[in-house]
Each structure stands twice: as C-alpha cells, then as structure tokens.
Amino acid sequence: MAGPCGVESPGQVREAAALVAAGGARVLRGGAFKPRTSPYAFQGVGAAGLDWLRAAADAEGLLVVTEVLSEHDARAVAEVADLVQIGARNAQNFALLRAVGATGATALLKRGPGTTLEEWLLAGEHLLAAGAAGVVFCERGVRGFDQATRHLLDLGAVALLGPVMGQPVIADPSHAAGRRDLVPHLSRAALGAGADGLLLEVHPDPACARSDGPQALDPAAWAALARTLGLSARRPTEAAT
Ligand code: PEP
Numbered sequence: 507m508a509g510p511c512g513v514e515s516p517g518q519v520r521e522a523a524a525l526v527a528a529g530g531a532r533v534l535r536g537g538a539f540k541p542r543t544s545p546y547a548f549q550g551v552g553a554a555g556l557d558w559l560r561a562a563a564d565a566e567g568l569l570v571v572t573e574v575l576s577e578h579d580a581r582a583v584a585e586v587a588d589l590v591q592i593g594a595r596n597a598q599n600f601a602l603l604r605a606v607g608a609t610g611a612t613a614l615l616k617r618g619p620g621t622t623l624e625e626w627l628l629a630g631e632h633l634l635a636a637g638a639a640g641v642v643f644c645e646r647g648v649r650g651f652d653q654a655t656r657h658l659l660d661l662g663a664v665a666l667l668g669p670v671m672g673q674p675v676i677a678d679p680s681h682a683a684g685r686r687d688l689v690p691h692l693s694r695a696a697l698g699a700g701a702d703g704l705l706l707e708v709h710p711d712p713a714c715a716r717s718d719g720p721q722a723l724d725p726a727a728w729a730a731l732a733r734t735l736g737l738s739a740r741r742p743t744e745a746a747t
C-alpha cells in the first residue's frame with residue numbers, strides 16, 4: 507500500500523497512483539481528512555478528496571485505503587474506500603470504531619503510540635463486534651525515549667500478532683521513522699518479522715508535499731524499494747498472463 511500522506515489535488519493523486527502502480531503496489535493510500543498535531547497545519551482537503559482518490563485508483567486498477575476522522579464521515583469514507591483507516595490517534599476512539607464497524611467495511615487499524623497489544627486487539631474486537639468485515643492491524647511505531655528515530659517500530663508486536671497469533675498485520679515504516687532514508691531498512695525488517703504488507707508514504711514531489719514530506723519516498727526511492735522487494739514481479743495483472 508503506497509501513496510501520499512494527504513490527498514492534495516486531483517492531479518497529485520493521479521500522478522501518485524500511476525507512480526505506485528508502476529512500482530507494483532496494490533493499494534493507493536492518501537488522507538482526505540488529516541489528523542494533524544497542530545491546528546495550523548494542513549488539515550486535508552475534505553470529502554472532495556475521496557472522489558479524487560477513488561478515480562485515481564480506478565484508473566490504475568488499485569484499491570483504496572483512506573482515513574476516517576469522525577463517525578459523521580464513516581459512511582461516506584466506507585463508500586469509496588476498500589479499507590477504512592483508523593489513525594493512531596483514534597485507535598481507542600470507541601464511538602468511531604463502532605461507527606466504522608457498523609458500515610460493514612474492512613478496517614485498517616493503526617496502533618496508537620501508547621496502545622498496548624491487548625488494547626489494540628480489543629479495539630479490533632470493537633470493530634468486529636459492531637459489524638466490520640475484517641480488521642488489518644497496522645504497526646506504525648510507539649512512543650520511545652529517543653527522538654532520533656521518532657517512534658519505535660515494534661517488530662516484536664508484528665511477529666506476535668502476525669506469525670504467532672495469525673492476525674493480518676502490516677507495518678507503516680514511514681510514520682515510525684519520520685525520515686525517508688530509514689524507510690527501506692525498516693520495510694525489509696518488518697517483512698522479515700512477518701508483516702503481511704507495508705503502508706508506505708510516496709509522493710511525486712516530496713519537497714512540495716503539504717504534509718509529511720520528509721518521510722515520503724520520492725519516485726526514484728520508491729522505484730528502488732519496490733525493486734528490492736520484488737513488487738513489480740508480483741503484479742496481479744502480470745501473474746494472470
Ligand atoms: C497517516 O497514515 O497519514 C497517519 C496520519 O498516520 P498515523 O495515524 O499512524 O499517525
């Protein structure tokens with residue numbers, strides 16, 4: 507799963523979709539609604555971005571994962587998304603979990619930076635109890651003591667949830683690292699620990715990104731990582747021919 511942090515314009519997501527599809531991604535990511543630490547930072551383009559994202563993904567044969575911030579938007583997001591993302595800040599927002607579950611969607615549930623494994627699993631139970639079709643757990647780093655690597659990507663949790671407990675689990679090295687040069691290394695480490703997939707921030711022009719530019723892979727870095735992961739060789743369209 508790859509794409510920009512935020513949906514910025516129809517052109518930006520079209521470009522991003524073509525880029526990630528060419529590398530072999532299956533799912534396009536991008537937030538129309540952005541949870542930002544500062545109220546003065548870019549908050550996302552809102553509902554219009556959902557349609558831009560869906561159209562861009564459809565044009566490339568990709569699925570869509572996008573974040574929902576409020577229970578009021580749960581239905582609208584579930585209508586366009588193949589996976590409804592619950593962000594780290596909302597990992598224990600039970601009203602939101604119930605509202606997303608009630609749509610019958612499959613949820614991508616990020617782990618909160620201070621959420622224990624048990625709390626994370628129970629948040630997944632909230633989604634399923636409310637009616638979610640499924641839950642994919644996404645490890646994106648917990649709060650450690652050292653800002654040098656931003657968050658601590660908990661690969662023990664990936665191994666425990668995935669290979670040991672048999673739950674679908676992916677890793678988001680972009681938000682864990684906060685800087686693009688760590689992302690390829692953490693990606694390989696997460697897959698080594700048993701992650702079923704990755705959620706990666708990729709931007710056609712990271713220097714101009716309206717959010718999370720420093721951690722976004724640029725087109726060359728994305729192409730290189732996709733190659734080392736052998737993604738393009740596993741494209742479903744190629745496998746079918
Ligand atoms: C995101 O995926 O863009 C995001 C905001 O992630 P997180 O909730 O993990 O901070």
Ligand code: MN
Nearest residue numbers: 511707717718
């Ligand atoms: Mn982001």
